[in-house]
Amino acid sequence: MSIEDRLTMLENRLRAAEDQLEILRLLNTYGPAVDSGSAEIAADLWTEDGIYDAGGVTRFTPDALIKMYNDVGHQNLVHTGSSHLTATPRIEVHGDQAEAVAYSFVVVKRDDEWFIMRGAINHWQLVRTAQGWRIKERFNRVLDGTSESHEVMRRALPS
Numbered sequence: 001m002s003i004e005d006r007l008t009m010l011e012n013r014l015r016a017a018e019d020q021l022e023i024l025r026l027l028n029t030y031g032p033a034v035d036s037g038s039a040e041i042a043a044d045l046w047t048e049d050g051i052y053d054a055g056g057v058t059r060f061t062p063d064a065l066i067k068m069y070n071d072v073g074h075q076n077l078v079h080t081g082s083s084h085l086t087a088t089p090r091i092e093v094h095g096d097q098a099e100a101v102a103y104s105f106v107v108v109k110r111d112d113e114w115f116i117m118r119g120a121i122n123h124w125q126l127v128r129t130a131q132g133w134r135i136k137e138r139f140n141r142v143l144d145g146t147s148e149s150h151e152v153m154r155r156a157l158p159s
Helices: 003-035 039-043 062-070 072-080 147-154
Strands: 047-055 084-085 088-093 096-108 113-129 134-141
Touching: 003 039, 003 072, 003 084, 003 088, 003 113, 003 134, 039 047, 039 062, 047 062, 062 072, 062 134, 072 084, 072 096, 084 113, 113 147
Parallel strands: 047 134
Antiparallel strands: 084 096, 088 096, 096 113, 113 134
């Protein structure tokens, strides 16, 4: 194997590692953005035509996300104390597209205690843009034992 071949292989491995790290950073920016009331920063994680499918009936575009994050209900969470946590995702990168699957939890403060308000499974479709990796679609289902939530979980399993 030539030095050029080895360098090409090394560059490819480095690019793959950098992609994984950038996607982790992207997904882990969501919680601090929404919990700090930074609606525009949170919505900017999506592509302009991106969608957040939060249960089949509710599908948010980035503009609708800004409205939702600034809504009274979400602002009550922000000012009471909340934590939108994303568990470590399983990421698959395919060139300029990627997908990730992970659990997410919303933890809320009530008096001096913290409670898990919501647990969900998520499937993200991501694309590389001029601004870096962005979310094309986030498909989110509550952990309620339904076949739909189990199907999303299976997306993380090796084929």
